[in-house]
């Protein structure tokens with residue numbers, strides 16, 4: 001197994017996940033369940049025998065708090081943590097703050113699914129997944145990947161769609177393939193990379 005370790009984890013349940021609201025760049029806290037999910041992720045990573053050298057997260061609280069809780073649970077709370085907007089959730093634009101069921105009632109199930117899961121159709125005033133790839137991927141290539149290739153063990157705590165953007169590239173998924181790829185809150189995905197930055201193995205710890 002290669003030493004080139006990259007773990008991606010979506011934040012635990014947020015207050016707005018619980019209320020079923022489009023969140024995007026808004027900044028709600030974790031719920032008590034989200035805190036438990038983050039702690040459980042830390043326990044699972046520790047049980048896998050993993051430890052890290054450096055961590056990345058977005059500039060949103062739910063991801064930063066998830067990372068802190070994971071590291072606390074692993075007894076690794078002194079690691080360097082790099083926060084960057086490039087890892088923020090996809091911007092949901094005018095949908096931010098709206099209830100997802102209300103949006104389905106207003107615009108129809110199919111349109112809302114297209115906004116949530118299509119590759120290149122942005123929600124009104126927001127980012128498509130393609131737009132999210134366009135800002136998250138250069139950051140990954142410049143800041144995260146070189147460290148993984150140098151043998152630093154890297155943990156990234158971010159968001160459903162900013163991580164789907166990276167996963168699309170890592171797993172070489174087509175626009176159709178990424179539509180079906182979901183990430184559970186607090187569920188780590190463990191990658192080992194080859195020296196040419198392709199994926200050697202992937203282990204998804206989703207329940």
Ligand SMILES: O=C(O)[C@H](O)COP(=O)(O)O
Pocket residue numbers: 021022023024089092116159160161
């Ligand atoms: O920003 C949000 O609302 C969620 O974190 C991700 O939502 P989605 O699953 O509707 O894309």
